[in-house]
Amino acid sequence: MPEKIVRVALAGNPNSGKTTLFNAITGAHHKVGNYPGVTVEKREGSRFRGGREYRFIDLPGIYSLTAYSIDEVVARDFILDEKPGVIVDVLDSTNLERNLFLCLQFQELGIPVIGALNMSDEAEARGFRIDHGNLSRTLGVPLVKTVGPKGTGVDELLDAIDTAAAESPGSVSGHLIRYGDEIETRLEPLEKLIVSDRSFGEKYPARWLAVKLLEKDGNAYRRLCGHSDAAQIEASAREAVRWIDQHFGKDSEIIVAEQRYGYIRGAVQESVVIVKHPDFSLTETVDRVIMNRFLALPVFMFVLWAVFQLTFFLGEYPMEWLERFFDLLSGVLRSIIPEGLIRSLIVDGIIGGVGGVLSFVPLIVILFFFLSILEDVGYMSRAAFATDKLLHSFGLHGQSIFPMMLGFGCSVPAILASRTLKSPRDRIITVLITPLMSCGAKLPVHVLLAAAFFPEHAGSMVILIYAIGAGLSLLCALLFKATVLSGDPTPFVMELPPYRAPTLRGVFWHVWEKTWMYAKKAGTVILASSILIWAITSFPSYTPKEGENGTETAQNALEHSAAGRIGHVIEPVFRPLGFDWKIAVASVTGFAAKEVIVSTFGILYHVGTEETEESEGLRDAIRRDDRMRPLVAFVFMLFTLIIPPCFAALATMKAEIGGKWVAFEIGFLFVLGWLLCFLVFQTGRLAGF
Ligand code: GDP
Numbered sequence: 202m203p204e205k206i207v208r209v210a211l212a213g214n215p216n217s218g219k220t221t222l223f224n225a226i227t228g229a230h231h232k233v234g235n236y237p238g239v240t241v242e243k244r245e246g247s248r249f250r251g252g253r254e255y256r257f258i259d260l261p262g263i264y265s266l267t268a269y270s271i272d273e274v275v276a277r278d279f280i281l282d283e284k285p286g287v288i289v290d291v292l293d294s295t296n297l298e299r300n301l302f303l304c305l306q307f308q309e310l311g312i313p314v315i316g317a318l319n320m321s322d323e324a325e326a327r328g329f330r331i332d333h334g335n336l337s338r339t340l341g342v343p344l345v346k347t348v349g350p351k352g353t354g355v356d357e358l359l360d361a362i363d364t365a366a367a368e369s370p371g372s373v374s375g376h377l378i379r380y381g382d383e384i385e386t387r388l389e390p391l392e393k394l395i396v397s398d399r400s401f402g403e404k405y406p407a408r409w410l411a412v413k414l415l416e417k418d419g420n421a422y423r424r425l426c427g428h429s430d431a432a433q434i435e436a437s438a439r440e441a442v443r444w445i446d447q448h449f450g451k452d453s454e455i456i457v458a459e460q461r462y463g464y465i466r467g468a469v470q471e472s473v474v475i476v477k478h479p480d481f482s483l484t485e486t487v488d489r490v491i492m493n494r495f496l497a498l499p500v501f502m503f504v505l506w507a508v509f510q511l512t513f514f515l516g517e518y519p520m521e522w523l524e525r526f527f528d529l530l531s532g533v534l535r536s537i538i539p540e541g542l543i544r545s546l547i548v549d550g551i552i553g554g555v556g557g558v559l560s561f562v563p564l565i566v567i568l569f570f571f572l573s574i575l576e577d578v579g580y581m582s583r584a585a586f587a588t589d590k591l592l593h594s595f596g597l598h599g600q601s602i603f604p605m606m607l608g609f610g611c612s613v614p615a616i617l618a619s620r621t622l623k624s625p626r627d628r629i630i631t632v633l634i635t636p637l638m639s640c641g642a643k644l645p646v647h648v649l650l651a652a653a654f655f656p657e658h659a660g661s662m663v664i665l666i667y668a669i670g671a672g673l674s675l676l677c678a679l680l681f682k683a684t685v686l687s688g689d690p691t692p693f694v695m696e697l698p699p700y701r702a703p704t705l706r707g708v709f710w711h712v713w714e715k716t717w718m719y720a721k722k723a724g725t726v727i728l729a730s731s732i733l734i735w736a737i738t739s740f741p742s743y744t745p746k747e748g749e750n751g752t753e754t755a756q757n758a759l760e761h762s763a764a765g766r767i768g769h770v771i772e773p774v775f776r777p778l779g780f781d782w783k784i785a786v787a788s789v790t791g792f793a794a795k796e797v798i799v800s801t802f803g804i805l806y807h808v809g810t811e812e813t814e815e816s817e818g819l820r821d822a823i824r825r826d827d828r829m830r831p832l833v834a835f836v837f838m839l840f841t842l843i844i845p846p847c848f849a850a851l852a853t854m855k856a857e858i859g860g861k862w863v864a865f866e867i868g869f870l871f872v873l874g875w876l877l878c879f880l881v882f883q884t885g886r887l888a889g890f
C-alpha cells in the first residue's frame with residue numbers, strides 16, 4: 202500500500218528531454234520529438250519505489266514562469282495551482298546558462314527543486330566538463346546527470362527525489378538569488394504586504410510573487426485579487442516598477458532578467474570547463490549548406506517532394522499485395538457462402554468497404570515514418586525557418602509550418618500543435634487552414650482515383666493535389682488576414698535544435714500509434730458506415746424484370762435502393778460539378794471520415810457489378826463506369842480535398858478555437874469547395890476534356 206503519493210513535475214525548457222525522461226522513468230511511450238512544443242498537454246504516469254507511489258507529470262516546455270502561449274499557461278498553472286511535491290527541472294546541459302534561468306524561478310517557489318543535467322552525453326561530446334557537485338553547491342540545488350534515451354541517471358534521480366520529498370516544505374531554502382540592493386529594498390516591503398494576509402501567503406510564495414510583480418507579469422497582478430489588501434499591494438508594486446524603470450533607465454523586467462543571467466554566468470563559470478572547441482560541429486556544417494539564404498526554401502520543397510515520391514514508390518507494392526489479398530478473400534468467400542443477403546453483406550459490404558480502406562495502411566505507415574524521422578532529426582524547426590519569410594507574406598508565422606506539415610498526416614494532432622503559436626490570431630488562422638493540407642485519410646481517395654484515371658502519372662497527380670491544398674491554405678490565410686482576422690503576425694523567435702539521429706524506439710511508437718488509430722477507425726467508424734451503406738444500397742430490394750440482363754438488373758437494383766433515391770434527390774446540387782448520384786452519395790458519406798468515401802465506392806461499385814463479373818479491383822470497376830471521366834475524377838479529388846474535415850477534426854477544432862469558428866470553417870470550406878470545383882469542371886468541359 203503506498204502510504205502517500207508524491208507528485209513530481211517534470212518541467213524545463215522546450216526540447217530539453219522532459220518527455221524522454223518521463224518515458225524512461227514511467228515506461229510510457231509518449232511522443233518525443235526534436236522540435237520545441239511537441240508536448241502541449243500535461244501527462245501523468247506513475248512509478249512505484251520502496252512502497253511509495255511517485256506520480257510524474259510531464260509538462261509542456263517553458264522558458265520562464267511568465268507564460269504567453271497556451272502550452273506555457275498549462276505548465277505554469279499546474280506548478281502554481283496544483284503545487285507538486287517536487288519539481289524536477291530538466292536542463293539541457295549543452296545550454297546551461299539559458300536553461301538555469303527557469304531553475305532560479307522554481308527555487309523562489311519554495312517547492313523542492315532537483316536539476317536533471319540531461320543531454321550530458323551531448324555536452325561531453327561537445328567538450329563541456331561540468332563539475333556538477335560544485336554547481337550544485339553554488340546554486341543550492343541537487344543536480345543529477347542524465348541521458349534520457351538511455352535511461353542513465355534515472356536511479357540517482359529517483360534517489361534525489363526521495364530525499365527531497367522527505368524534506369518538510371518549510372525548510373526548503375536553497376540559496377535564493379539576490380537581485381542587488383536597489384531591487385531588494387523594493388522587494389522587501391512587497392513581500393511583507395503579501396504575507397500580511399495569512400491564507401494568501403500560504404497559497405503563493407511571497408518572494409516569488411513580489412519578483413513577478415516587479416517583472417510586470419499580468420497574470421501575477423490578476424492573482425493578487427484574492428488578497429485582502431490587493432489594491433495597496435498593486436499600488437506599491439507599480440510605484441516600485443516606476444522607480445526601477447527611472448532609476449536604471451530600462452524596463453524593470455529587463456533589470457530582473459539581467460540580474461538572473463549575471464548570477465547564472467558566475468555560477469556556470471566556476472563549474473563548467475570547455476576542454477575543446479570543436480571548430481565546426483556537424484550541425485553547423487550541415488546548416489551552413491542547407492539553411493543558407495538561397496537554398497533553405499528550395500531544400501525544403503525538395504524534402505517535401507522526396508517524402509511524397511518515396512511514400513508512393515515504396516507504398517505501391519504492399520498496397521497491391523493487400524488489394525490482391527482482399528480480392529482473393531472475396532473470391533473464396535463467394536464460393537463457400539451460399540448466394541443471398543449474408544454473402545452480399547460480408548463480401549460486398551464488409552470486405553468491399555473495410556478491405557478497401559485497409560489496403561491503404563502501408564501508405565499511411567510509410568508517410569508517418571518519414572514525417573516522424575524529419576521531426577526527430579531536427580528538420581521541422583529548420584522547415585519553420587526556411588518557410589518563415591514565405592509564410593509571413595501570407596500573414597502566417599514560421600511556426601505555422603509545423604502544424605501544417607503534421608496536417609499531411611492527420612488534422613487532429615496538427616490542430617493541437619498550433620498551441621505553440623503565441624498570438625491567438627496566428628493560431629486561429631493556422632487551425633483554420635490545416636484541414637486544407639490533405640490528410641492521410643484523404644490519401645486513399647486521391648490514390649484510388651489517380652491510379653484509375655491517370656495511370657501513367659498517378660504519383661504526380663496526387664502530389665499536384667497536395668500542392669493545390671498547400672497553395673489554397675496559403676491563399677486562405679491571406680484572405681483571412683485581409684478580412685476576418687486582420688493584424689500582423691508576431692515576430693519569429695525560435696531556436697534550432699541540433700541534428701540528432703532519430704531513435705528507433707521513438708519512430709516506432711509514433712508510427713505504431715498512428716497506424717493503430719487508423720486501423721481502429723477501420724474497425725469502428727468505417728465498419729459501421731460500410732454496413733450502413735451496404736444496407737441502403739441493398740434495400741428496398743428489387744425484383745428483376747423480364748428480359749433484363751445481369752448488368753441491367755444490378756444497375757436498376759441500385760437506382761431502386763435507398764442510396765439510389767437519396768443520390769437522385771441530392772444530385773442537382775452536385776450536377777454542376779459533374780458528379781452523378783453515385784459520387785454525390787460518396788461525398789455525403791465522407792463526412793464521418795474521409796476513408797469512408799473509398800469504402801462507399803467499394804460498395805457502390807461492387808453492388809453494381811455483382812454476379813456479372815468475376816470480382817475485380819475497385820480501380821477497374823470505377824474506370825468502367827462511363828460517367829466517371831478523368832475530368833470528373835480530378836474534380837472529385839479537389840472536392841474531397843477542400844470539403845470540411847472529419848468529425849474528429851471538427852471536434853478538436855471546437856475545443857481549441859470555439860464553436861463559432863468551426864461553424865465558419867464548415868460554411869467557408871463548403872462554399873470554397875463547391876465554387877472551385879464548379880469553375881474547374883466547367884472550364885475543363887469547355888476546353889474539351
Ligand atoms: P521535451 O520537449 O523536453 O519533452 O523533449 P523530448 O523528450 O521530446 O526530447 C527532445 C529531443 O532530444 C528528442 O530528439 C530526444 O531523443 C532528444 N534527447 C532527449 N534526452 C536526450 C539526452 O539525454 N541525450 C541526447 N543525446 N538526446 C536526448
Ligand code: MG
Nearest residue numbers: 219220239240
Ligand atoms: Mg515533451
